[in-house]
Structure formats: structure tokens, C-alpha cells
Amino acid sequence: MARASTTSDVFNALADVRRREILDALISGEKAVGAIVDDLSMSQPQVSKHLRVLSEVGLVRCRAEGRHRMYRLEPTRLRPLQEWLTKYEVALHDRLDRMDDYLRELQRQGEGR
Amino acid sequence: MARASTTSDVFNALADVRRREILDALISGEKAVGAIVDDLSMSQPQVSKHLRVLSEVGLVRCRAEGRHRMYRLEPTRLRPLQEWLTKYEVALHDRLDRMDDYLRELQRQGEGR
DNA sequence: TCATCATATTCCGTTATCGACATGTGTCAA
DNA sequence: TTGACACATGTCGATAACGGAATATGATGA
Numbered sequence: 001m002a003r004a005s006t007t008s009d010v011f012n013a014l015a016d017v018r019r020r021e022i023l024d025a026l027i028s029g030e031k032a033v034g035a036i037v038d039d040l041s042m043s044q045p046q047v048s049k050h051l052r053v054l055s056e057v058g059l060v061r062c063r064a065e066g067r068h069r070m071y072r073l074e075p076t077r078l079r080p081l082q083e084w085l086t087k088y089e090v091a092l093h094d095r096l097d098r099m100d101d102y103l104r105e106l107q108r109q110g111e112g113r
Numbered sequence: 114m115a116r117a118s119t120t121s122d123v124f125n126a127l128a129d130v131r132r133r134e135i136l137d138a139l140i141s142g143e144k145a146v147g148a149i150v151d152d153l154s155m156s157q158p159q160v161s162k163h164l165r166v167l168s169e170v171g172l173v174r175c176r177a178e179g180r181h182r183m184y185r186l187e188p189t190r191l192r193p194l195q196e197w198l199t200k201y202e203v204a205l206h207d208r209l210d211r212m213d214d215y216l217r218e219l220q221r222q223g224e225g226r
Numbered sequence: 227t228c229a230t231c232a233t234a235t236t237c238c239g240t241t242a243t244c245g246a247c248a249t250g251t252g253t254c255a256a
Numbered sequence: 257t258t259g260a261c262a263c264a265t266g267t268c269g270a271t272a273a274c275g276g277a278a279t280a281t282g283a284t285g286a
Contacts, residue, residue, distance in 0.1 A: 015128035
């Protein structure tokens with residue numbers, strides 16, 4: 001089997017630099033496809049395709065305005081990523097705490113002598 | 114051109130579910146390859162190859178102990194991910210703040226009438 | 227209705243990724 | 257030294273992702 005489908009989850013959708021660039025371009029607010037094309041100097045079909053992927057995982061939402069399509073971020077969908085990261089922050093802090101305890105114990109023993 | 118190399122950055126390394134599972138397995142602490150194989154019921158070569166990818170982006174570190182190889186997390190390497198996420202939290206909060214201001218303004222005008 | 231603008235979709239060739247299997251490397255113990 | 261163990265690496269086939277070019281869709285305006 002090859003790599004898991006890019007549309008399956010947020011992690012895969014974010015694996016591509018271009019898609020991250022598109023998201024970055026949308027931080028400042030809603031934008032039409034053409035505006036993104038101009039900002040990033042990518043081809044229009046490429047932008048549309050990446051937007052489709054981002055849509056499918058819910059990271060962006062689309063709104064029709066005349067013949068333009070305005071895309072905007074849906075940052076709430078980054079929550080799985082945040083939660084995943086949190087586990088590691090906790091692990092890291094726990095480890096630092098243990099290290100801290102250890103150092104304190106060493107110091108206590110040193111004082112005792 | 115196809116997808117950017119998986120070894121190029123943390124985002125690509127995390128795109129694969131198996132690799133995330135391996136990292137999860139290491140949260141509790143240092144483990145030998147065989148232990149990971151047992152925990153996740155993946156083939157040994159598969160685990161080794163994923164560990165190699167994770168090594169190359171610095172997400173895990175390896176220590177030889179006899180004929181075992183002990184792998185451990187290097188959670189500091191998740192910082193690029195954290196920083197990237199932070200941008201979006203800020204954007205989200207700013208947007209909520211603006212929304213808040215707007216609602217307050219509406220309310221103020223309502224009271225004024 | 228027809229032309230045009232904005233965007234989406236399709237087709238295609240290249241390339242990377244992944245898993246399975248086989249094999250190589252290095253360490254320990256007898 | 258030999259064999260067993262723990263792990264790394266290499267090869268292969270299938271799959272799917274990516275970019276580019278062409279084309280389709282759909283709204284607007286003359």
C-alpha cells in the first residue's frame with residue numbers, strides 16, 4: 001500500500017508546503033482564488049486542487065460571491081493537531097519534572113554529607 | 114514533481130499514521146525496536162524504516178545498548194509545528210476579538226437609541 | 227444569446243512513498 | 257569460531273500524490 005490518502009486527515013493535508021502556504025495566505029482573511037494565485041504565484045489549477053484537499057478535511061470553507069469564490073480559514077479544524085501536540089508537551093514537562101526531582105535529590109544528598 | 118520528500122521536514126514525517134503511532138509508543142519512555150514491534154504489531158523492517166525517517170528529522174534519538182537500540186523522543190523538534198500552530202491561534206483569537214468588538218459596538222448602539 | 231471572466235475538473239507523465247520479503251551487519255555467548 | 261539474536265538495509269511492485277496543460281462549468285454583462 002502507498003501513503004495514506006491525503007484527504008484522510010489534517011496531518012496529511014498539512015504535509016504539503018504549498019497547502020501550508022495557501023493557509024498562511026488566508027490568515028489575513030477571506031480571499032478569492034485569483035488573489036491566492038497572485039500572492040503565491042502558483043498556477044490556478046494547482047491552487048484550486050489544493051483548496052479542494054483543504055476543503056475536504058475542513059481546514060477552509062468556501063462562499064460564492066458573484067463569479068468569485070471566497071475561501072476562508074476554519075482554524076477550529078486544527079484542534080486535532082493541537083491535541084496531538086499537547087500529549088507531547090505533557091510528556092516533555094513530565095520528563096523535565098522528573099529531571100528536576102532527580103537534581104533536587106542529588107542536591108539534598110550533597111547537603112546531607 | 115511529486116510530494117516533497119518525507120525527510121525534508123517535520124510535517125511530512127508526521128503525515129504517516131504509523132510514524133505517529135511509533136511516536137505515541139515512545140511517550141512513556143525509551144524503547145528498543147523490538148518492543149515497538151511488539152506494541153504496534155508492525156513488521157520489524159517497517160518499524161526500522163519509519164524510525165529512520167523520524168531520526169532524520171530529529172524527532173527521535175537512538176542509543177546503542179548491547180545489541181539493542183534504544184529509541185527515545187526528542188519532543189523539542191516539535192517546536193516548528195507548535196510555532197506554526199501559534200500563528201493560527203493568534204489569527205483565530207484576533208478574529209474572535211474583532212467579533213467581540215463588533216458585538217459590543219452593536220450593543221452600545223442599541224443602548225444609545 | 228454570446229463572449230468573457232473566475233474557477234473547477236480531467237487527463238497525463240513523473241516520481242516518491244509504502245509494505246513485503248529477503249538479505250546484510252553487528253553484538254553477544256558458548 | 258560459530259550460531260543466535262536484534263536490528264538495518266536493499267529490492268520490488270503497487271499505489272497515489274504532485275504539477276502541467278487542456279478543457280469543462282458557471283456566473284456576468286453586452
